[in-house]
Amino acid sequence: VNHVVAVTGDGVNDSPALKKANIGIAMGMEGSDVAKEAADMILLNDNFASIVDGVEEGRLIFDNLKKSIAYTLSSNIPEITPFLFFILISIPLPLTTVLILCIDLGTDMVPAISLAYENKEANIMEKPPRDMNTDRLVTSKLISFSYLQVGIIQALAGFYTYFVVLNDYGFKPSILPGLSEAFLADTNAEDNRPVILRAPGEDRCGPATLVFEGKEYSLKKCNLCNSNCQNPAEALAHAQCAYFVSIILVQWADILACKTRTLSLYHQGLRNSVLNFGLVFETVLGIFLVYCPGLDTGLGTRAIEFVHWLPALPFSLYILGYDEVRKYIMRKQGDKGWVYVYTYY
Numbered sequence: 001v002n003h004v005v006a007v008t009g010d011g012v013n014d015s016p017a018l019k020k021a022n023i024g025i026a027m028g029m030e031g032s033d034v035a036k037e038a039a040d041m042i043l044l045n046d047n048f049a050s051i052v053d054g055v056e057e058g059r060l061i062f063d064n065l066k067k068s069i070a071y072t073l074s075s076n077i078p079e080i081t082p083f084l085f086f087i088l089i090s091i092p093l094p095l096t097t098v099l100i101l102c103i104d105l106g107t108d109m110v111p112a113i114s115l116a117y118e119n120k121e122a123n124i125m126e127k128p129p130r131d132m133n134t135d136r137l138v139t140s141k142l143i144s145f146s147y148l149q150v151g152i153i154q155a156l157a158g159f160y161t162y163f164v165v166l167n168d169y170g171f172k173p174s175i176l177p178g179l180s181e182a183f184l185a186d187t188n189a190e191d192n193r194p195v196i197l198r199a200p201g202e203d204r205c206g207p208a209t210l211v212f213e214g215k216e217y218s219l220k221k222c223n224l225c226n227s228n229c230q231n232p233a234e235a236l237a238h239a240q241c242a243y244f245v246s247i248i249l250v251q252w253a254d255i256l257a258c259k260t261r262t263l264s265l266y267h268q269g270l271r272n273s274v275l276n277f278g279l280v281f282e283t284v285l286g287i288f289l290v291y292c293p294g295l296d297t298g299l300g301t302r303a304i305e306f307v308h309w310l311p312a313l314p315f316s317l318y319i320l321g322y323d324e325v326r327k328y329i330m331r332k333q334g335d336k337g338w339v340y341v342y343t344y345y
Contacts, residue, residue, distance in 0.1 A: 004132060008048070009035050025051065052125075059127075060120045063261060065137055068115040070146050070345060071251075071258040075103060077151030078158045078247050085159075091176045092183040092236050094162045098299050099244040107248055107285050111255045111278035118272050121263045128335065142345035149326075149343070150257070150319055154250040157315030161246040162239045164311045165304070168223040169235035170208070175217045182212040186232040196230050205229045224305060234302070241290055241302045246312035248286040252279060253316040257323035261344065262330055265320075 007014075007021035010031040015038035018024030026039035029046045036042055043050055082094035163173045182194040194212040196219070202208070205225035210217040210232075222229035228238055255275065260268045270276055289295060291303050329339045 002131065002133070004129065006051070008043070008051075009039075011035060014038075056120065056125055059124050062130075062137070063121070063124070064116050064118050066142065066345060067118065067258045067261070068112050069138060070142055071115060071255055072108065072112050073143070073146035074150040074154060074254050075108060075247060075251060077147055078155040078243075078250075079103065081155045082158070082243070086180060089177040090180045091178075092166075092180045092232075092239075094159065094240060095243045096240055096300055099240060099301070102244065102289055102299065103247055106289070107282040108251065110281045111251065111275065114272060114275035114278040115255070115258060117274040118259055119268070121260055121268065123262065127262075139345060141343060145343065145345045149322070150254055153315055153319050153322075154247060154254070157250045157312040158243045158246045160315070161308065161311040162243045165239040165242045165308050166235055167220070168308075169228050169238070170205075170219040170222045170230040171232075171235060172218075172220050175210075175219075179212075179217065182210065182217075183232045183236045185212070187236065194232055237296075237300055238302045238304050238308070240300065242304050242308040242311075244301070245286060245290065245304065245309055246315075248282055249309070249312040250316045250319060251282065253319040253323075255279065256320055260327065262327055264324060264327060 004022045006023040006025055007017045008025045008027070009015070009018050010027035012032050012034045014026075015032075015034045018026060018035060018040075019038040023041060024039040025041045025043055026035040027046045028036075028042045028044040031039075031042070031046075079095065079100045085091050086093045163176075166176065167173060184190075185193050192213065194210050197209045197211055198204070198206070203221075205222040207221050208219045208230055210219055210230070219230050228234040255278070256265055259265060259272070259275070289299060290301050295301050296303075326339060326343055330337065330344060333340060335341075335344075
């Protein structure tokens with residue numbers, strides 16, 4: 001039946017069974033030396049209840065490793081898709097490699113580690129034993145959860161924020177495909193930099209025309225009238241920084257969703273103080289990277305407007321709401337239900 005069998009024993013006669021079993025458990029206080037040699041584990045206090053405690057602890061460790069992996073993998077999609085769109089349709093790069101490193105080696109580090117300190121779920125011992133041949137740490141269902149169910153929503157949040165910022169500074173989303181070279185030329189201060197043309201007497205934040213390599217692109221009136229308005233290099237830098245901030249916001253929801261595999265966040269609570277610190281840490285670090293003077297030179301960050309923190313919030317709430325509904329259906333249908341079979345990682 002493909003079960004993992006544990007055998008307990010203390011005498012010499014038990015040693016063949018201890019050796020044959022998947023897990024042989026010898027008594028530490030009363031067991032013979034032969035039994036201890038044949039066993040895989042030694043029960044130091046000779047208390048059978050300790051076996052249950054050990055199973056519970058093992059399940060907790062396995063659960064928390066899965067949760068940490070699921071959380072860490074999800075941000076790969078919003079980090080990879082900007083480069084795919086940059087290559088495929090030549091839009092200005094939404095996220096730089098430096099900001100990706102700020103996420104992976106900065107804002108995501110403490111939250112990912114904090115899941116190792118997550119408390120056990122109340123139903124941890126009610127779950128059936130896992131199949132050691134199929135239910136491994138990284139499975140297709142975990143990849144589906146991280147990449148398809150959460151990662152894509154995170155990428156949508158990033159792109160939506162990116163387009164909102166560029167639109168606020170006069171660059172309509174419709175003109176961006178094929179325009180990456182113009183933004184690169186302006187950023188690198190090359191000789192063929194794009195030129196902004198305005199009608200005589202036209203407001204500097206009003207409609208204009210961008211001319212680059214003999215082609216003309218219509219720019220809209222800026223929603224935010226400042227020095228970044230219709231400035232390709234600065235508008236792009238602000239959009240990239242806002243994309244970075246959007247990942248922080250959606251990772252808030254992701255870390256809360258990964259706290260449990262079946263229970264509601266309401267039942268699990270926020271008793272993991274390390275995780276609570278991680279949420280504060282990634283937020284404070286994100287604010288520091290965005291607004292600390294001098295970091296713009298090395299990291300390419302900009303002091304974005306507060307309003308540009310907001311576009312990603314609905315996506316963050318959606319991730320949390322979706323995961324709560326998914327877990328609710330799993331609890332209602334049980335382990336034979338469609339949602340459990342195909343989404344429980």
